[in-house]
Amino acid sequence: MTGPPPDRSRPVDVPQDRPRPTGALLDGHLVVDRGVFRLDVRLRVAAGEVVALLGPNGAGKTTALRALAGLQPLTAGYLALDGVDLDRPDRRHLVGPEHRRIGVVFQEYLLFPHLSALDNVAFGPRRQGLDKRAARARAADWLDRVGLAGYADRRPRRLSGGQAQRVALARALAVEPTLLLLDEPLAALDARTRLDTRTQLHRHLAAHPGATVLVTHDPLDALALADRLVIVEDGRVVQDGDPATVTTRPRTDYVARLVGLNLYRGEATGRQVRLGPGLVLGTADRVTGDAFVVFPPTAVTLLPEHPGGDVPHAWPATLTGVQRHGDHLRVELSGPVETVADVTPATAARLRLAPGQQLWVVVDPAATRAYPATPPA
């Protein structure tokens, strides 16, 4: 009989053959090899820390989450929670999801349709050995904490999206997990509910004493909820840092697009970064060597002709698209480098912007930041 992978064994104490620094409640090197796709992510999360795995669709975020939950065995690497090995493929040691101290909020919540909200939340405590009365008492307490005390008897189908999300959160937290996992926790909600739910979710995540890993493709959710962002692209971690660093110092085009910055890589000397032949940007930072350089779309000035005189930081570009963006217009340009610029409607009218139009791009050096492309070891 084959089928889903068997528990190779229950959690056991294994001899320590690698340093396990204190501070990281969750310590893992998640490797899942599926032939065409390979996930290879190192992840450490401290107690009380909220880490967001952020990346485009198909980047492997959900696979990573499933590996953490025990729904997807690792093919290599390791995973330990609170010093206990959960998955060590090299030793054929795997702890099944039912033996992990985890709580999972699934993307579509997956509330059991045949159980009331209360019994959904009581399901986990029951499995932990609490009798029916105690489990329901704990469930009622959690429903109260997420503000749904009056909805205990409702079946999931009679809950709104936001309510179902909160029941799912209560269900995950009711098992008092060491590791809380959330898969796109707000993706199924409409914009308005999302805002309220995000605020509440932030409060509950902040109060959770264990480690939290949430997966999202929405930078707003990640920035609002997480203490640290881990950017995953194509199965690998491309950037790892606190929200302020990630948003001001993106390291990939994906992140730059998410946070709305123009990002290039070049050779820096002092306050100059050379992007290509005859293409040099002035920056506010002094860097040397291989460097990233970013500037916001608002730092760009578009001119109909070469500014004349000795302006080193100007290059010719072709307008490829214009979109409304808040109270101004976002202009996409091709040229020696792809650029995004924000202009006021007045400027757009004056320039008579049209696709295919030739323009000159000038960037304000004071708004341009540079930082080493190879992070300090």
Place this chain on the structure above:
Amino acid sequence: MTGTPGAPGGTPTRPAARWPARRSPARRGGRRAPVALLVPAGLGLVFLTLPLAGLLVRTPWATLPERLTAPGVLTALRLSMVCATLATLLCLLLGVPLAWLLARVDFPGRRLVRALVTVPLVLPPVVGGVALLLVFGRRGLLGGWLDETFGLTLPFTTTGVVLAEAFVAMPFLVIAVEGALRGADTRYEEAAATLGAGRWTTFTRVTLPLVAPGVAAGAVLAWARALGEFGATITFAGNYPGTTQTMPLAVYLALETDLEAAIVLSLILLVVSVAILAGLRDRWIGTS
């Protein structure tokens, strides 16, 4: 179910007249069923309902009460109901795990097993009865051993009736439950696992409730099939009043001596089947 004598009188025009009423008014004029479909459809309806009407027409309504209470009738009815119910329980006990295995476990030879499970569907019931005799008969493969070791005789007993009925009815249940299991969202089972539920708990607390409508539908099908079972029963269990003579057997026997008795017995079977079907259609078949 509207298997009343009035239905056949409606012939082709009646379904045609009713159908558009269920459509949205805007489409009413645009859809007219072609005659090439309408005529055979009407004939099919007549063909299915006319015999039932015939049964009702020929029913001796005047003497019905006393015939219903005649000795043997209630005995046969009770035996039929008890055996069909026990056979259904046996089917549930063995068929649901079998369906789960076929739906959820990817083992070598699964297609072969599925084919084997459905063999009783296409096997003539009499052949099934003969096969049961060859295995469970007193000189059969297992029957002799069962008889010597446990003193358990299956053929020509009430237990034999239950076995024969379960044999022909189980495929219906397995197919229905397997279909339901395949249609069920396995992510709920994953959610249960992350909440600490083991395989068995997940099965009983999450999987079974999720596929309950499918199990119920399968059980109804199996029960109906068991209730009407004739060939395998008469071959394997015989036709002894009180112990193995179920309603279909009683009908067949009565047909040779007393036509009216046969009609009354048939009417009872018809009423029971239709009542069950009508009672369950709205609950499960209609909503799924």
